[in-house]
Amino acid sequence: MAEKQEIQYINPVDLTLIAYDGVRFKETQYQSRLKSVSRVLYEHVIIYSFKIPASQKQDDLNSLVEIKMYEEAGLDVNKNYKITYIVKALDFDESNLIEAFAIDQDILREYFKGAVKKVKYIDFLALPFFAFTTFYTNKILTGKNDIFVYLSEQESFMSFYKDGAYISTKSQINITEIIEKLKANDIDLSVDAFYELLKNKGLDATQYEPQERELFNLIESIFSQILTKIQNVAMHNRSVFDFDTIDRIFLSTPQGRIRGLKEFVLTFGLSDTNVLDFNLFKEKQTHHFLDNVVASYGQDNIIAHSDGQNATIFTRKPSFLKTRTGKLFMSVMLVFIMMLVAYEYLAMSIASLRQKEEVLSAQHQTTKRVLNQYKTAIKKQNALIVKEQEAIAKQHNVMSHIQNSIETLENLRGKDQGYVSFLTQVNALLKRFGLHAKSIQQINKHMKIEVISSYTNRDEIAKFLRALIHEGFVNVSTDEIKLDEKNYISKIGIERE
Known part of the structure; x- marks a missing residue:
């Protein structure tokens, strides 16, 4: 197993910094020696899925995804986007499903300007719904059919995993929207007060006073909608990915679990489903639950040198020798050194060749004279050979005539x-x-x-x-x-x- 590399994670909302060494999470100050990790907000991600033939060549896939995102997902041709995608094989179809993700680069620059000012660079910028992969990578969880649901005031979403592998994601109602619904029913709560309400009373009807019955009914109705959406998405995934049952639901807010949630899920018809929260690491925490998950996921990808789902555009400047100018400089220097070496070598070679040329020239003249002598002798011998061949030919003709005469006489002697x-x-x-x-x-x-x-x-x-x-x-x-x-x-x- 690869040695853990300490990283620092910056929360994109409040800019708090967490250091993670593979065992402990701790608040820290910026350290330039550490690689930096953060995450995009769910609402900033444009998600679009489409099918392609299973035989589609990988070389053409990047261009195809970009074309589909602009033509079909409605990306603005006047803007630049950071686009990534995953390929999902379908068990009962001769096609693959592409799920593509696009983030407007202008939004990234605007939203992360505070974070980048603080940490200079973001080496790995995670899409949050992939982050739960870290639980399986680090063997904190075994692969089952799991749903992770995160609720906060800025964003809420759920991620579906089959046998420990990501298959899909959907948005959920966020805490701010829930508070607006309560306010529409004359119940005014701050964000902090609502988190306290979920932690201390939540979905446990016995914790509410009689005059709070309406509040409980509203909370129960909202979470019924959340669970209904979970079931509907699970049913859709069942038909596409053979997602049979929901083994576990992990639901957390920034402040942790919701009181009475497990019993509420059981009474909702999910009696075989285990209900947990995100506080799964060996060192237990009281807050920053999603941040911890993303920090661990970012560390996994930095160790593995994986950029497949890295949405960052805030990369560190490479060292001079790794830049195009640096590489060009090194190339020029290397060529210059090679030319000097080549010049010295050629000078020595030329001197040696000149000496050899003189020796070979003398040998050539001697060989040329001997060759001319041999040519003259051969010419004389060839002339003698021609004369001998002519004499032999004449003798052959004479002998042939004699032979024919003999044969004729023999034939005549045999006739009557x-x-x-x-x-x-x-x-x-x-x-x-x-x-x-x-x-x-x-x-x-x-x-x-x-x-x-x-x-x-x-x-x-x-x-x-x-x-x-x-x-x-x-x-x-x-x-x-x-x-x-x-x-x-x-x-x-x-x-x-």
Whole structure:
């Protein structure tokens, strides 16, 4: 657990200061070394809720909330507001509920000018309905379905918590408004007298004199309205947040609990609800109940470095080195130092490189001369290789012709004398008519000859066919005669008897 850090809390109304070290609350004087905490008044907070898809990206949420608050919650576009929000997941809906809070910055400056004059800065400015979270954070209370109701002359509100987590808040009638209602019925009480009345007589009918019956009836009627509103809001929360029952009601005024409240709540139909006040810290107090709660809540957030629901605009000036000017100065100095170091390094590097350049230049000249010698030798060798390759190619052609001749002789030796005579006769006729055989194929007594003739010598093919018949060849025929690149090609079939 983080070590407790002492803070100072300033009441925004009477400017009293309380120091809190995590155990004790004590009145104090301003101490500049301590972080300062305070709270906004409930009436200064504009609250607006709306739904968003559960898939909504967090990056776009700040802009979306601001747009909604100006367009739908009615914020004045000519004013600046401090805007915060919370995201509440809905159990039975594929949406999240956004509850957004806006405070006019001009109101903050005007209302807190006395406090800021006294404490200089306010490090954490709390929204009061979140402050009861401190009871659960510090394990003073276990998480249940709780309602905290605070009644004072400046503000009155209630906060709903489910399983120790905040879910909603609503305003309540304040003490000043209650006194006005009594005055309308010819009962004139000061604020202090009314607090004394609540503490000593409250909702206990046995404590009132017979002539005070009307006063009791009015008090009872007003608190019936307060409890009715609590029940109505609880019923609404039941449908939205599955808020089943009210386990505990914590109700306090600046002077503490109200006499007879517990019995009154039981008779009002909340028989299973425990009734308590805000005096829950280990060191019991006689006053400043809400102030103590907010002081503890502010300390929790300062220790956790949490600014999520911090409404302050009165932040301390950062140290010079944390300001933009300070950071720029440090950046310039750092760059200057780096440049000096870089200059020295570069100067040394340049001197070293120049020495290396001289050595490399000498090596380059030597290498260049050797390379030229190698190039000349390679050129001569390449010329010899080319000559050798040409000689090898000529030898290869000779060998190829010899091989072809050998193969032809072998083929001729394998043929019978009739085939040789047959081939000789045909070859003699081809020469007579100036024709060339592209291919000759013989199968038994059948021979197919592909004859080529130039365009000017095309009639010789017909003469060749007649000569074949005259020489005694049979079944002399031609399948086709076609022109190919200025030559006639004829496929001729022949048989010998």
